[in-house]
Structures are given as structure tokens and as C-alpha cells.
Amino acid sequence: MAKKKTIRTIPQERAPVSEQDPLERAKNFAEVSCGFRLQDALHEAERCLLCPDPACVEGCPVSIDIPGFIRMISAKDFRGAYDVISDTNLLPAICGRVCPQESQCEGVCPVGETLEPVAIGRLERWVGDLAIAESWTSIPYIEASGFKIGIVGSGPAGMACAADMAKAGCDVTVYEAFHQPGGVLRYGIPDFRLPNAVIDAEIGNLRKLGVKFECNTLVGRLFTIEQMIDELGFHAVFIGTGAGSPTLPGIPGDSLNGVLSANELLTRCNLMLAREFPNYDTPVPLGRRVAVIGSGNTAMDAMRVCLRLGAEKVHCIYRRTKAESPARAEEIHHAEEEGIEFHWLTNPVDILDDGKGNVRGMRCIRMELGEPDDSGRRRPVPVAGSEFEFACDMIVFAIGTNANPIIGQTSKLKLNKRGYIEADVNLATSMAGVFAGGDIVTGAATVIEAMGAGRRAARSMKAYLGIRDTGIDDLAEGSGSAGKLFGIDLRERNFTRIRVAN
Numbered sequence: 001m002a003k004k005k006t007i008r009t010i011p012q013e014r015a016p017v018s019e020q021d022p023l024e025r026a027k028n029f030a031e032v033s034c035g036f037r038l039q040d041a042l043h044e045a046e047r048c049l050l051c052p053d054p055a056c057v058e059g060c061p062v063s064i065d066i067p068g069f070i071r072m073i074s075a076k077d078f079r080g081a082y083d084v085i086s087d088t089n090l091l092p093a094i095c096g097r098v099c100p101q102e103s104q105c106e107g108v109c110p111v112g113e114t115l116e117p118v119a120i121g122r123l124e125r126w127v128g129d130l131a132i133a134e135s136w137t138s139i140p141y142i143e144a145s146g147f148k149i150g151i152v153g154s155g156p157a158g159m160a161c162a163a164d165m166a167k168a169g170c171d172v173t174v175y176e177a178f179h180q181p182g183g184v185l186r187y188g189i190p191d192f193r194l195p196n197a198v199i200d201a202e203i204g205n206l207r208k209l210g211v212k213f214e215c216n217t218l219v220g221r222l223f224t225i226e227q228m229i230d231e232l233g234f235h236a237v238f239i240g241t242g243a244g245s246p247t248l249p250g251i252p253g254d255s256l257n258g259v260l261s262a263n264e265l266l267t268r269c270n271l272m273l274a275r276e277f278p279n280y281d282t283p284v285p286l287g288r289r290v291a292v293i294g295s296g297n298t299a300m301d302a303m304r305v306c307l308r309l310g311a312e313k314v315h316c317i318y319r320r321t322k323a324e325s326p327a328r329a330e331e332i333h334h335a336e337e338e339g340i341e342f343h344w345l346t347n348p349v350d351i352l353d354d355g356k357g358n359v360r361g362m363r364c365i366r367m368e369l370g371e372p373d374d375s376g377r378r379r380p381v382p383v384a385g386s387e388f389e390f391a392c393d394m395i396v397f398a399i400g401t402n403a404n405p406i407i408g409q410t411s412k413l414k415l416n417k418r419g420y421i422e423a424d425v426n427l428a429t430s431m432a433g434v435f436a437g438g439d440i441v442t443g444a445a446t447v448i449e450a451m452g453a454g455r456r457a458a459r460s461m462k463a464y465l466g467i468r469d470t471g472i473d474d475l476a477e478g479s480g481s482a483g484k485l486f487g488i489d490l491r492e493r494n495f496t497r498i499r500v501a502n
Contacts (some may be wrong), residue, residue: 095123155183287394
């Protein structure tokens with residue numbers, strides 16, 4: 001029997017991970033982090049205490065059996081580790097790169113109370129990358145259920161829902177407005193954080209499950225949600241269109257040439273390959289001195305993209321302090337290493353015109369922190385008489401996003417006052433058979449939270465359709481039996497859709 005691990009017997013230091021040199025990587029779009037080597041993964045796996053009641057599983061929005069896959073790594077059963085992860089998450093190479101593990105699974109790791117927590121995200125990425133390199137797939141036996149499922153949006157919520165419904169034997173079609181699937185993973189995250197090759201490989205696994213992707217299809221314009229149910233024959237629909245509509249501040253001058261949103265900048269560079277202009281014909285405006293307003297992960301991506309495109313100087317303008325920044329600490333650290341200049345407690349109040357309709361700078365005001373607001377962070381308060389001019393010729397706003405509006409404009413789905421789709425605890429919307437989840441319901445959140453919503457919606461869709469969920473013993477004794485007919489539990493009954501003649 002293996003000796004029980006304790007905090008004193010495990011390796012005390014985290015396995016190091018190599019990265020591109022900051023001066024070199026600021027000139028290219030190759031991935032910054034090189035990931036673990038085999039010896040690094042084995043070292044880090046030994047740091048896991050294999051807790052009998054693991055808090056990390058509770059901290060994971062899709063409930064990956066984290067001790068289970070780490071135990072497999074330690075035993076050098078790497079394919080087994082992938083099978084454990086892919087039982088709940090088909091996108092480990094993606095989630096291992098972009099999920100905020102420090103505030104989720106790693107944030108509750110007991111090892112972190114004394115030492116650095118186990119690098120769960122890096123281990124997940126290592127397993128995911130190995131699976132891609134070895135062409136591993138985890139395709140269960142699937143018996144066709146006869147149900148046809150439509151998924152609107154191919155981002156993380158849509159992909160997670162599509163995977164679970166395909167495993168349940170459904171005929172799944174994913175509709176994507178852009179010309180390539182992946183949603184925000186494709187258009188919103190640069191290659192130096194999440195290479196397109198990784199996205200392609202993970203989507204390939206969904207195709208192997210039988211999921212079909214229909215790109216260049218804008219639901220709400222080509223056909224509506226109602227038509228998907230009534231005319232196209234879908235038995236259930238999931239909406240995961242995200243929150244990709246940018247927020248602009250509404251200050252004087254925000255329509256000048258040289259002002260754009262981070263969403264537009266990143267979409268042009270990532271999805272439309274403007275970073276390789278003129279080899280690709282998508283233009284992208286670029287200033288010599290760029291100011292990015294905001295300090296979330298999207299702001300970090302926008303700043304670092306501008307640097308790689310050739311801007312001479314890139315600045316971060318944020319109205320709070322570094323401690324309140326919503327970006328991952330790793331992303332801020334990487335930006336600082338690459339030479340981004342941060343201006344904390346600073347807020348723009350006016351964008352200045354050069355007299356020809358272009359940006360020549362902005363007027364900013366110093367801020368100080370007051371009482372906490374609804375987010376729990378201290379509210380920034382302007383300092384009287386502290387206004388000053390800041391010279392720049394390009395301004396990128398990364399101050400949040402709103403719900404993609406087309407679905408709400410073209411369907412009778414109930415929306416909340418902010419324009420997001422209203423859904424109940426089961427993620428069912430106001431329209432029978434239509435479910436929604438991810439950013440289009442909650443507002444901007446993380447990739448793994450969106451995936452968790454997609455999986456929850458899939459469970460609800462299976463219950464709605466009368467498909468037994470193999471992961472839940474929903475007909476167990478003592479679970480509120482409805483009685484039996486000819487020895488079959490009454491809740492096993494299905495339904496037939498009928499139409500009433502007018």
C-alpha cells in the first residue's frame with residue numbers, strides 16, 4: 001500500500017515552466033509558455049495530496065476528477081489521465097491554457113495553504129497536448145436517440161453542450177456566425193496564449209463525436225429560433241452566443257479615427273489574420289503610441305497584440321490599482337515583462353481631436369479609491385483638479401461587453417433589463433424546448449464557467465426530452481418514485497410532439 005502523502009513529504013517547490021524570452025516574444029505570435037516536459041509533469045503530480053474529499057473538484061465548474069487524473073499521471077498511465085479528464089471536459093488543452101485556475105481549482109488546493117498550490121492547469125494542459133500529439137480520442141459507444149439538437153454559437157458553452165448531447169445519441173448541429181468555429185476562443189484570444197492549432201484539434205474531437213458545424217450562419221437573420229423549432233425540426237435548441245458586443249464609454253471624441261474596441265482589434269488580428277497583412281487583406285489601424293483602457297484579460301491581450309503589430313509604445317490606463325485588476329496575475333506579469341507601461345488610478349474623460357478627425361491624445365483625471373461597490377472592489381473616485389493630457393494616437397477600449405443582440409431582437413425570448421436572455425435554474429428560457437447558457441445569460445465570465453453552463457443545459461435538455469442521463473441515477477430508489485406500469489418506472493415515459501390545427 002502506498003504511503004500516505006503529507007505536506008512535508010511531497011516536493012516543496014512547483015515544477016518550473018519555460019517561456020519565450022520577453023524581448024523575443026514581443027515580436028512574434030508564438031506561444032509564450034512552452035508547457036511542462038515529462039519530468040515536470042511527474043514532479044508536479046507528486047505534489048498532489050490525493051485528498052479523499054477534494055476541494056479542487058468542487059472548485060472546477062465542470063467537476064473534473066482532478067485527483068483521479070493526477071493519480072494516473074503519477075502511475076505513468078497518461079492515456080488513462082486523458083480518459084479521466086475527457087469524461088467531463090473534451091477541451092483540456094484549451095482549459096489548461098486559459099482558465100483562471102488560481103481562483104478556481106488551485107485556489108482551494110490544501111497544498112496552497114503552506115506552499116504553492118499544485119499546478120493543476122499546467123498538468124491538464126500537458127495531458128491535453130499529449131492527447132493531441134498522440135491523436136487520442138475518447139469516443140464512447142453511442143446509440144442514436146432520434147432527437148435533433150440545434151446549438152447556436154460554437155464558443156465554449158456551445159461546444160460543451162454539443163459534446164454531451166452527441167454522447168447522448170442526438171443529431172447535433174452547431175451554427176456559427178463567423179467562417180470558422182470556436183467563438184471567443186478563436187476571435188478573442190491571441191495565438192500567443194491559445195494557438196489556433198489547439199482549437200482545431202479540440203474541435204476535431206467534437207466532429208468525431210458526430211457534431212456538425214455550419215459556419216457563416218447568423219441565426220436570427222437567416223432563420224429565427226422559432227423557425228428552428230417549428231420548421232427545421234429541432235427537438236431542442238441551446239443558445240450560447242456569448243457577450244461579444246463591445247462597451248464604449250460615451251465620452252466626447254470616442255468616435256474619432258483611431259478609437260476602436262478590443263473586440264474589433266482582436267477579431268481582426270486573430271480570426272481575420274490582420275496580423276499577417278498584406279498576406280491577408282484584413283486591414284487593422286495601428287498607432288505608434290497606443291493607450292488601452294481597462295485591465296482585464298481582454299485588455300492584456302489587446303496591449304500585447306499591439307506591441308507585436310509594431311506599436312512603439314503601449315500603455316494600460318486603469319481607474320483602479322493593480323490589486324483590483326480583474327486580469328490574471330500571470331497575464332499582468334507577462335505584459336510587464338514585455339514592456340507595457342501601466343498607469344493605475346487614471347481615467348479618460350475626453351478624447352482629443354487633431355483637427356482632422358484623428359486622435360491626438362486624451363484628457364485624463366487621477367482617481368483615488370473610495371468605499372467598495374457592488375463588485376466588492378473599492379470604488380474609484382475622481383481627484384478634483386487633477387486633470388492632465390495624455391499623448392497617444394490610438395485608443396483601444398477594453399471596458400466590458402454586452403449581450404450579442406440579434407437573438408433577442410429576432411425572437412420572442414424573454415430578456416432581462418440588460419438584454420441578456422432570462423433562464424431559470426435549469427437554464428430553460430421562456431420558450432419551450434429552448435435553453436441558454438454562458439455569457440449570453442450571465443454576462444462575461446470565464447471559459448470553464450461557460451462550459452459548465454453548457455453541460456448543465458445539456459442535462460436539462462436530456463431531462464426535457466426524456467433521455468436518461470447516464471451520469472445521474474435519477475430513477476434510484478428513494479428519489480421520489482412515480483410508480484411503475486408493467487414493471488417500468490412511469491418517469492421513463494416519453495412524449496410525442498403534436499400540432500393543433502388552427
